[in-house]
Amino acid sequence: MFPNVFAPNLLAGKSALVTGGGSGIGAGIARLFAQHGAKVALVGRTAQKLETTASAIKEAGGVATIHPCDVRDYPALETAINDAADANGGLDVLVNSAAGNFLAPAATLSANGFRAVVDIDLCGTFNACRAAFAHLSKRGGSIVSITATQADVPTPLQCHVGAAKAGIAKLTRDLALEWSKLGIRVTAIAPGPIEGTEGMSRLAPGDAEQQLKSRVPLGRYGTIEEVANATLFLVSPASAYITGTTLLIDGGTSLIGPGPFLEMMGF
Ligand code: HXC
Numbered sequence: 001m002f003p004n005v006f007a008p009n010l011l012a013g014k015s016a017l018v019t020g021g022g023s024g025i026g027a028g029i030a031r032l033f034a035q036h037g038a039k040v041a042l043v044g045r046t047a048q049k050l051e052t053t054a055s056a057i058k059e060a061g062g063v064a065t066i067h068p069c070d071v072r073d074y075p076a077l078e079t080a081i082n083d084a085a086d087a088n089g090g091l092d093v094l095v096n097s098a099a100g101n102f103l104a105p106a107a108t109l110s111a112n113g114f115r116a117v118v119d120i121d122l123c124g125t126f127n128a129c130r131a132a133f134a135h136l137s138k139r140g141g142s143i144v145s146i147t148a149t150q151a152d153v154p155t156p157l158q159c160h161v162g163a164a165k166a167g168i169a170k171l172t173r174d175l176a177l178e179w180s181k182l183g184i185r186v187t188a189i190a191p192g193p194i195e196g197t198e199g200m201s202r203l204a205p206g207d208a209e210q211q212l213k214s215r216v217p218l219g220r221y222g223t224i225e226e227v228a229n230a231t232l233f234l235v236s237p238a239s240a241y242i243t244g245t246t247l248l249i250d251g252g253t254s255l256i257g258p259g260p261f262l263e264m265m266g267f
């Protein structure tokens, strides 16, 4: 259980779907939403990971369903989203957290490697928004997509991720405008380095972790709980006049540019 910093049951009666909800930041968001009374649907490729997160939610008294599929496969994702809406009485909230990442120099990254990340992160986000639209447009709702500071900060070995995440930030603004009249708010969150995640184990393994931490202006990695709380704020009535924005949750990392990453990556 996360400690409550918001009023309890903020999402009572709501239905939410989280892509990438089986692990890391997506799982943390799903757990917090369920703790606040939402029925939560989890999407990801690995059923076992989804099952583990769903079990934790149920053990804590929440409601969770699992819908294994690949966000790159539009028909399968559309079916998953429709099934989730059927099971949970519609859909009010979509969170796009599914992503892929690895360190690779642009000079040797294959076209397929670049495409794989853009397909999962950017196209997968569009696919989920597009398939969720039929449900969100019925009674209004909100979408939050997880981007990354690499969308704005030039970062070596991350050109594929930067391009994909920058695309999500722009997609967020376009959908926010197109769907505003239907009462659908569309926002994004750009986390910096977050403790205990697959993302950071890929980007800063071993000794690199302490090196990077010491350069973060706020002096530490963020927590999954902090990203989940910010996501809850963005889907709550407290943010009713916010749409199109990308909220940085990075401990000030992007304020100092790529510096810490340059050192860590041996530039
Ligand atoms: C270079 C690589 C590579 C690597 C894969 N590829 N790993 N190229 N270096 N380390 C290339 C492959 O050679 C292949 O190209 C192409 O990418 C597709 O590889 P597949 O294995 O077939 O792809 P797929 O099974 O779809 O897997 C996608 C994946 C994988 C992204 C490659 O790592 C994955 O599924 N990751 C999901 C979990 C994850 O990444 N979590 C972290 C998210 S965190 P060729 O040309 O050989 O066919 C995150 C943090 C952001 O995003 C910011 C933190 C600050």
Ligand code: NAP
Binding pocket: 019, 020, 021, 022, 023, 024, 025, 026, 043, 044, 045, 046, 047, 049, 069, 070, 071, 072, 096, 097, 098, 099, 100, 101, 120, 124, 146, 147, 148, 149, 190, 191, 192, 193, 194, 195, 197, 198, 199, 200
């Ligand atoms: P993670 O645990 O690996 O989360 C990514 C999830 O996406 C996994 O559960 C993965 O499950 C799922 N996924 C990957 N490819 C998929 C696909 N094709 N279809 C469906 N699901 C797929 O990593 P994380 O670090 O928590 O990252 C979560 C989000 O935060 C990502 O968007 C990431 O870019 C962003 N982010 C993270 C950090 C950080 O410090 N960790 C910083 C900035 C931004 P399966 O492999 O089972 O499908």
